Amino acid sequence: MSVIDSALLQIRQLQPYSPGKPVEELERELGISNAIKLASNENPLGYSPLVGEVLARASEHIELYPDANAYYLKQRLAQKLGVEQNQITIGNGSNDVLDLIARSFLDSGAAAIYSQYAFMVYAMVTQACGAQARVAEAAGSDAAQPYGHDLDAMLALIGDNTRVIFIANPNNPTGTWLESDELKSFIGQVPEHIAIVIDEAYFEYVDLERYPDSLQWLDQHPNLIVTRTFSKIYGIAGLRIGYSVSSPELCDLFNRVRQPFNGNSLALAAARVALDDEAFVEQSRRSNQQGLQLMRAWFEQRGIDYIPSAGNFLSVRFGGDSARVYQQLLERGIIVRPVANYNMPDFLRISVGRKSQLEQMFAALEDIL
Numbered sequence: 001m002s003v004i005d006s007a008l009l010q011i012r013q014l015q016p017y018s019p020g021k022p023v024e025e026l027e028r029e030l031g032i033s034n035a036i037k038l039a040s041n042e043n044p045l046g047y048s049p050l051v052g053e054v055l056a057r058a059s060e061h062i063e064l065y066p067d068a069n070a071y072y073l074k075q076r077l078a079q080k081l082g083v084e085q086n087q088i089t090i091g092n093g094s095n096d097v098l099d100l101i102a103r104s105f106l107d108s109g110a111a112a113i114y115s116q117y118a119f120m121v122y123a124m125v126t127q128a129c130g131a132q133a134r135v136a137e138a139a140g141s142d143a144a145q146p147y148g149h150d151l152d153a154m155l156a157l158i159g160d161n162t163r164v165i166f167i168a169n170p171n172n173p174t175g176t177w178l179e180s181d182e183l184k185s186f187i188g189q190v191p192e193h194i195a196i197v198i199d200e201a202y203f204e205y206v207d208l209e210r211y212p213d214s215l216q217w218l219d220q221h222p223n224l225i226v227t228r229t230f231s232k233i234y235g236i237a238g239l240r241i242g243y244s245v246s247s248p249e250l251c252d253l254f255n256r257v258r259q260p261f262n263g264n265s266l267a268l269a270a271a272r273v274a275l276d277d278e279a280f281v282e283q284s285r286r287s288n289q290q291g292l293q294l295m296r297a298w299f300e301q302r303g304i305d306y307i308p309s310a311g312n313f314l315s316v317r318f319g320g321d322s323a324r325v326y327q328q329l330l331e332r333g334i335i336v337r338p339v340a341n342y343n344m345p346d347f348l349r350i351s352v353g354r355k356s357q358l359e360q361m362f363a364a365l366e367d368i369l
């Protein structure tokens with residue numbers, strides 16, 4: 001027996017997360033310097049200039065440990081969100097918070113519920129804890145949002161050992177979303193001892209009237225946890241910082257599991273000022289809406305199907321051609337994201353780039369198709 005055999009079975013059976021291909025890697029492979037990446041739902045406008053300024057200052061003191069309590073970031077977040085500081089848990093990216101939640105609730109006797117095609121990390125953290133995954137079939141082709149979460153199917157999976165329900169709104173990679181009424185009704189039907197996670201990584205990008213402000217439900221539902229991130233519209237994915245908002249009691253639990261310095265000092269400083277630059281956020285939101293519109297129109301004109309998306313990406317159906325299209329885009333210096341690992345081999349997920357990047361991609365696709 002080797003040391004590997006001593007590792008937990010659920011860890012040995014875990015499929016590693018497959019990230020988008022890094023730009024540097026493709027440039028090295030092709031010997032080019034102008035590759036574009038539309039593969040990881042990053043902000044194509046970069047980040048606020050305020051972030052650049054504060055990073056220079058914050059980096060003067062990286063010999064010091066960061067503030068383990070993230071006091072100033074929590075203070076600013078609490079003010080902005082209208083919650084108390086003791087409701088906020090900081091993560092090394094919101095993925096870290098998802099992991100803290102799983103480790104707080106799940107073990108081999110417990111189950112987590114999430115939807116087919118839901119964000120991959122729910123499956124990973126559930127399996128890593130040795131818990132049972134109960135995967136609800138996604139909404140069918142006759143539903144308003146095919147591939148989206150079917151909340152009734154999720155409710156039907158609740159059993160005695162259910163401890164956590166993960167919901168992505170909007171979801172990645174489908175881009176599908178849930179409206180306020182249906183989500184509120186769902187939350188009302190879940191027993192109070194089950195933690196409901198509403199993952200709102202793309203919250204700031206959503207431009208829909210009936211999209212919920214789920215923070216308003218926290219007072220009434222102490223089993224609710226809302227997660228958000230600075231990786232998407234705030235454009236600081238590389239610094240790794242996200243957070244959750246919950247009851248103070250849940251927050252207290254997560255802070256026991258949390259590594260004390262999981263939010264590094266550069267990320268804490270950057271996130272704080274990123275929140276202040278509302279003009280940058282608005283510009284990013286507008287640019288994303290325009291980009292989405294361009295993409296929809298381009299694919300519609302060519303009769304190419306896609307899943308309507310509320311995020312900063314679009315999953316497009318290339319059918320049996322997906323792998324070829326992915327490869328040939330790569331050869332032209334354009335990285336998109338295959339989603340075969342989500343059991344969606346017919347689709348490629350394309351992040352909304354700047355107009356010039358999208359035009360470059362359209363030209364390449366014209367050539368390939």
Ligand SMILES: Cc1ncc(COP(=O)(O)O)c(C=O)c1O
Nearest residue numbers: 093094095119172201229231242
């Ligand atoms: C739905 C969803 N949740 C969470 C995350 C995690 O983001 P991060 O760990 O960078 O905050 C992502 C990133 O792609 C996502 O798509």
